Amino acid sequence: xQTQAIRTAADLAALVTQRGLKQVKVGLYDIDGVMAxxxxxxxxxxxxxxxxxxxxxxxxGWDVGDRLYDNTRLTGWGRGxxxxxxxxxxxxxxxxPLEGDMxxxxxxxxxxxxxxxxxxxxxRLLARADALGFEVHAGFEYEFLAVDEPDxxxxxxxxxxxxxxxxxAFGYSVLRNSVNTDFYRALLDLCERMDMPIEGFHExxxxxxxxxxxxxxPALRAADNAALFKTFSKVLAQKQGRMVSFMxxxxxxxxxxxxxxxxxxxxxxxCNAFYDEAxxxxxxxxxxxxxxxxxxxxxxxxxxxxxxxNSFRRLVPGYWAPTLSLWGVDNRTVAIRVIPGxxxxxxxxxxxxxxxxxxxxxxxxxxxxxxxGVDEAIEPDEAVTANGYQLDAPPExxxxxxxxxxxxxxxxxxxxxxxxxxxxxxxxxxxxxxxxREFQRYVTDWELKRYFEII
Numbered sequence: 001x002q003t004q005a006i007r008t009a010a011d012l013a014a015l016v017t018q019r020g021l022k023q024v025k026v027g028l029y030d031i032d033g034v035m036a037x038x039x040x041x042x043x044x045x046x047x048x049x050x051x052x053x054x055x056x057x058x059x060x061g062w063d064v065g066d067r068l069y070d071n072t073r074l075t076g077w078g079r080g081x082x083x084x085x086x087x088x089x090x091x092x093x094x095x096x097p098l099e100g101d102m103x104x105x106x107x108x109x110x111x112x113x114x115x116x117x118x119x120x121x122x123x124r125l126l127a128r129a130d131a132l133g134f135e136v137h138a139g140f141e142y143e144f145l146a147v148d149e150p151d152x153x154x155x156x157x158x159x160x161x162x163x164x165x166x167x168x169a170f171g172y173s174v175l176r177n178s179v180n181t182d183f184y185r186a187l188l189d190l191c192e193r194m195d196m197p198i199e200g201f202h203e204x205x206x207x208x209x210x211x212x213x214x215x216x217x218p219a220l221r222a223a224d225n226a227a228l229f230k231t232f233s234k235v236l237a238q239k240q241g242r243m244v245s246f247m248x249x250x251x252x253x254x255x256x257x258x259x260x261x262x263x264x265x266x267x268x269x270x271c272n273a274f275y276d277e278a279x280x281x282x283x284x285x286x287x288x289x290x291x292x293x294x295x296x297x298x299x300x301x302x303x304x305x306x307x308x309x310n311s312f313r314r315l316v317p318g319y320w321a322p323t324l325s326l327w328g329v330d331n332r333t334v335a336i337r338v339i340p341g342x343x344x345x346x347x348x349x350x351x352x353x354x355x356x357x358x359x360x361x362x363x364x365x366x367x368x369x370x371x372x373g374v375d376e377a378i379e380p381d382e383a384v385t386a387n388g389y390q391l392d393a394p395p396e397x398x399x400x401x402x403x404x405x406x407x408x409x410x411x412x413x414x415x416x417x418x419x420x421x422x423x424x425x426x427x428x429x430x431x432x433x434x435x436x437r438e439f440q441r442y443v444t445d446w447e448l449k450r451y452f453e454i455i
Contacts, residue, residue: 033358054083085111118360134265136219140226143257164208171205196225226359248354249313256314257355275346292380293373298325300413303406304365305353333388368419407432
């Protein structure tokens with residue numbers, strides 16, 4: 001039985017039994033898009049398929065360094081760090097070819113903390129799209145750094161001066177991807193075998209920077225694929241004595257690393273709701289209003305696309321990342337790129353998210369804003385046909401410039417609260433405020449060089 005054929009708990013139980021597995025790996029994604037999980041004995045797993053299982057809720061109560069939040073309400077010492085209820089998702093099962101016959105099954109939080117589950121947040125936005133008559137399709141493309149040395153060596157020098165896999169700026173280089181074919185081919189093969197195929201994979205214009213475009217899929221599957229891609233590309237690289245990084249900006253001299261999102265809506269008739277053959281550039285009324293909503297509310301949901309301190313190092317003019325909520329037709333200098341095409345290919349590229357964004361939340365944020373635009377029939381500004389970085393846009397089109405500002409916009413956004421719920425907004429905003437506070441505790445190398453002697 002192939003994993004792609006699994007639909008029910010009974011199907012999955014039969015597959016586990018057929019393989020004679022003694023354990024199954026289970027996992028779920030936390031607020032930062034990091035997978036938490038464990039091996040589970042077969043007996044326990046089969047029971048959990050039916051009844052669910054408990055997972056310490058601390059995974060929603062600490063940051064990426066396992067430091068406990070002191071400013072959250074739904075998790076914390078006052079709640080005793082009890083168990084979150086997890087339901088397993090049989091149709092999420094994937095092969096783990098780096099572990100022989102091992103299987104991976106994802107879970108979602110249910111019960112008291114269901115409101116915080118990133119996958120659940122996206123699922124609820126997709127239900128809203130369905131209620132409006134649309135099925136959402138999405139494709140993620142990631143720019144990431146490949147490093148040709150092991151984690152231990154980099155860790156020992158605090159990740160300074162990594163040795164990239166390839167030197168210099170050599171975008172789309174066939175030379176580089178042929179010389180480093182062991183990494184390229186291994187990652188392509190891994191993604192194919194895990195049923196998250198890559199439709200395009202090439203060198204970006206920076207030392208060691210690569211770009212992988214994952215195949216378009218129904219939105220929840222696309223987000224699963226993106227999250228798993230980030231996790232298991234790291235696993236593969238480290239098994240090869242290498243590393244990959246999805247930091248938004250790893251070096252001030254290099255372009256940042258985006259996690260761009262391609263989105264389209266399909267109607268109940270199966271046709272692309274973004275495409276109107278008779279309209280200019282094929283832009284339908286639905287696409288126009290989706291763009292209008294994304295443009296108007298992008299600042300409100302920016303924290304879902306730029307969730308770290310480092311995210312805002314990328315969002316500077318001239319480095320292929322937007323600073324204003326502008327749009328244009330096939331224009332890569334703006335945040336919203338309408339890509340004209342056909343019923344099959346007409347779409348929106350949302351260019352604000354960095355590679356560091358949680359894919360479930362980045363897509364949920366885009367849908368929260370875009371669907372509000374469809375619902376409210378919001379008309380966008382005139383399309384930008386010039387260099388968007390050089391425009392002097394009105395204040396309402398300016399995006400937050402710090403994580404703290406992005407958290408405040410989210411916290412005070414009625415659109416975000418309607419889309420995500422009060423509990424999620426309060427918790428996520430608090431975790432971003434925590435991240436900013438943690439950063440402010442430290443003295444950086446830049447400060448020492450700048451001030452130690454002279455000031």
